[in-house]
Amino acid sequence: MPSPLKISPQPRKLVASQQVSTRDLLNTFFYYRWTAVSVVLIFLVLGGAVALLVPPTYRAESRLLTLYAGYYDMQMDRSTNRAAPAFDPTQVVNVEAQILSSPELHRSIVAARLDPSSDPETIDKDLRRFEDRLHIEKVEGANVIDLSYVDSDPQRAAEVLQQLIDQYFRQRAGVFSVGRVEFLVTQRDRVRAQLDKANAQLIAFQRSNNVLNIDSQISSSVALHSLLRQRSLENDSSYAQDAGTLATLRREAKAIPATIELFRDNTEVAHAVDTMHLTLLQLQSRRADLAARYLDGAPFVQQIDQQITDVKGAITERTPHLISAVRAGHNSYYDTVQDRIMRLSSDVAGELARKEALAKQSTETGESLQRLILVANQLRRMEIDRDLLVDSFKKFSRELEQARIEQNQVDTASSTNVRIIQAPQPPTRRSNPPLLFVGIGLLVGLLAGALAVLVRSTLRETFLSPEEVERRLGLPVLCAPMGPPPPSPPLVRILSGLLRRSQPQPAA
The missing domain is CATH 1.10.287 (Helix Hairpins)
Incomplete structure (x- = not known):
């Protein structure tokens, strides 16, 4: 069946033109509407898939307030009585931000969370990952520093940010000192009082135990004890020899007649x-x-x-x-044997008495030596305590002088000039919600759909309306076929069928 014809009532004289009207744009988008819809749906599906596949991330946040006080309030150089340049509030924030951005600070956080045996390559890799997840920003118009850390675990994100803040305060405490002079003066005076007390106790202890030179006294006591021990051994040897000889003579004398x-x-x-x-x-x-x-x-x-x-x-x-x-x-030999027996009996009796005397003296010397050793141990402990106090007193004195020199150079305050106005807490919401990916997919789909319509309209070789023919060719259109609409894309036909099936059917 031939297509119906549209007859123009009166021919018009037209001039060819390359301008595109709004109607042409609308006709183009309407003609390729299913292409645009397909592209938008594809990107929506991709956005939903990304939202389902991408793991959730959480952002822990904290805020620090920097005050123009403390270490930065240096209006006078006390060492030279000259005015020193004061810090600008912006510079204060910049200094604290630089300390927070210190690579050594970040490396200490990363190393604390890794195994001590980790190699430098692993530490550098985790350090780069840590710095990518950490964000430090200065709030414009306020002395506030925003800190945020992103992690897949909300609890870990808050813990890492809290560790960063704690390590930051420890590191800046190494740069600045707070009230050191007063503290060192108190500690030095306390150690001095303890040192005077220890010296008095040491002198009283030496007098109560008659100690002049404990090492010399112990050496003399050890020498005397060794001498007595040697004499006792020699006496025991002589006693054993004489006793054996006496027993042998008495046994042999029984067989000698008078x-x-x-x-x-x-x-x-x-x-x-x-x-x-x-x-x-x-x-x-x-x-x-x-x-x-x-x-x-x-x-x-x-x-x-x-x-x-x-x-x-x-x-x-x-x-x-x-x-x-x-x-x-x-028998004269009998008399000789009896005389020798009497002499040996006298020697054995004398050696027994000497043995008892040496044993008593050795016991007394050993007890005296043990007492001296106990006294020496107690004395050495007291001397060690006294020496430790002396070393502590010298140390505090040196540190006090150094702190006074530093105090003359910089006028420090007793409190820090950084406050935590927002402590890090485990976040409850994701930093990458699924709707974000869906919205991005919709936006990209709209842009891609418009681009697809533009590309297809540029590549097409047909006209969509008689007006477009007259404008492009500059010729009047006498008649135009009224054909059926172009077929829809397969994806659009499938989705349309699913929608029609899901709608309720009217009752018969």
């Missing part, structure tokens, strides 16, 4: 015994002669046997009763 045999005369006894043995030999010789001539049972042989038996019996019976002449005398 009298000994000097002379023994046995001539007559030997003559009588020899006569009886001679008679016995004669009888035995005669018996042998008779035995050669007669039988053993013969009367002569039996008579001789009886005589031999009688002679043997007489020898046996009379030999013990024979008396010989014996002469005895006094």
